[in-house]
Amino acid sequence: MKQLLLHVRPDQTVLACLDDDILSDLFVERAGEEDIVGRVYKGVIKNVVPSLNGMFLDIGIGRNAFLRTRDTLPGAAHTEGSTLLVQVEKDSTETKGPLVTEKISFAGRYAVALYGSSYIGISKKITDEKKRNFLRSQAKAICGGAMGLIVRTAAETAEEEDFKKDLTSLTRIMEVVMKRGAIEKGPALLYRDGDLAVKSLRDYLTGGVERILVDDRNVWQRLITMAEEEKDISKDRILFYDERESLFKSFKVDGQIEALFDRTVPLPTGGSLVIDYTEALTVIDVNSGSFRGKGIPHDQLAFLINKDAAREIARQIRLRGIGGIIMIDFIDMEKKEEKEKLLRILRQEVRDDHVKTVVCGMTSLGLVEMTRKRTTKRLWQYYYNTCPLCKGTGRILSARAAADRILEDLENRRRKGPFQRDLEIRCSTDVKKVLESAPFWDVLQKTVLRDIRITGEPHFSRETYTILSL
Incomplete structure (x- = not known):
């Protein structure tokens, strides 16, 4: 069962898409941090x-x-x-x-309007040639060459009146934006897309989705009104959620969202994915883990794990908002036909992604290259800040290395001349322990040749220290 959960707060709206209770897509919109893509x-x-x-x-x-x-x-x-x-x-x-x-393009429920183009395209997922020709003729009649149009898959089951209404609406939007563009002095905002609640109805409440649950009465009533205007959307599919337990907790979405911030993702077969981000690309490593498959030949075992990994990778990059270049290190396979089959599976899994995703192929080193259009922030950027201590590296200076830095600093100062006064070293408490231990304490005394006081500061990072003359 496919369903949408729309969790609304004054400061934030989150849309979760579930497929048999498994999180398949996630969208976040925050007040003051609105996505400007499409404006x-x-x-x-x-x-x-x-x-x-x-x-x-x-x-x-x-x-x-x-x-x-x-x-x-x-x-x-x-x-x-x-x-x-x-x-x-x-x-x-x-x-x-x-x-x-x-x-410039504007998305409607059944089509996408293209500015500065006369191209008319029909979704490849609409395979009925008679239907394709009908939709193309309708699009040409309404657009009249004033704009291009890409007809979306949802148009295949739309009533003719609803399809025409959607195209007419897109034409009006295009005209209004162009008129404003001619009048306004730059820089100026001319158009912004609907909020996440509107998009949930227009883009995600497709034929395969049975219902949408909304936990805010005002938003629910707004969606009901929109559904009444759109004849092909049954308002019976839009339900108000008013139970004692929160919407996301009731459907166990909270835990699934938290798991998206883990570096390691377990696979059903017992293997795992390890996902690492860099400035230039995202790297995904596939590990066999604890799964050994007694009696199964290695090449079959590798393909079995890789097949599960391909499906989970497609899901993870959607949910985590991963974009740009993605490199995947699958478990090595010897047979060419199995490598080609794996690429077909991966391409099939990313086909329904709402963001353009391309599986480029496999390199000579056996790494799979793919790209996904980067449009918004990664999911973790909505929930986490870069650590000020490690600056995103995941590593901090060891207490021993920090103590070494202090000794080097004192040695450089001594080379300029002997210390004339006693010293106080202020540093973090764990660095203090290292400095007071052997052989550091002996080296300190031989370097300074004066009395030394070491004060541990609980709020100091390991990199922070001061040396004071007493």
Whole structure:
């Protein structure tokens, strides 16, 4: 059974998608931290950088956005000071501003409208040729060449009236944004997509989803009103949750979310995934773990674990919001046909991802390369801050190494001349223990040749210390 759980608080909305009670997708929206992907701005070009094959624009958010040359439209002026209509394609990171494109699109329930294009495309998942031709003719009749259109899979079962209504709505949105773009002075926000509650109805309450449970009465009533306007959405599928136990706790979602922050992910076969993030890419290692499979040949055993791993990897990258380059080290397999079969399984598993995901293939070293479009922050960035002590490395200086640094500092000071006064060393309590132990204490006394007092400061990190003359 597929269902959606919409957990609403004044400061945050979380949408969880469950498939037989297993978390299959997760979306987070926070007040003051709204996702700006999809927003349309009128930006002002601040500087063109040929060496980067792009330009920086001021879109009015405090950080300049970057527009790649390949994402521009022909015919527009791309000189410093000129204005452009752009859409945010990728959100800001800690070190970079947002990535924008001139190829603007607006998503409806049954189609996606394309600015500056006359292309009409039909979802590949609609295989009935008669239906494809009908939808294409309807799209051409309504758009009239004023915009391009990609017809979504949901259009296959839509009533003709509802399909036309959706396309007409997209046409109006396009017209309003273009008119505002002609009037407003840049930088300015021209369009923002609906909130997560709206998206839950438009994008995720598909035919395969039986119901959506909402734990906020106001949001529930708003969705009911929307469903009444959209004839193909039964309001009976939108339920208000008002039990004593919280929505996520009742469906055991909280524990599944917490598990998404673990580095190691257990597999049903007894193997595991180990997921590590770097600045450039994400690395996933597949381990056989405790599963040995008595009597099963090694190549069959490896394929069995890898098959489970491929399915779980597709789920994990969706739930964790992993984007960019992904490298996977599956368990080694000798047979070429098994490697090809594994790639087919992985491609099948990522096919329904709402974010564009491409399995590139296997390298000569047996590593699988894939990419997933990076649009928002990784999930952990909504819940955790980078550790100020280890700065995200997962390692901190040992007490022994910190004590060595203090000794080196004292030795360098002594070389400039003997100490004239007694000293006090203030450091963390565990570094104090090391300095007072043999042979450190003997080295300290021989280096300083004065009385030494060591004070342990509980609030000091190991890297922090001061040396005072008494």
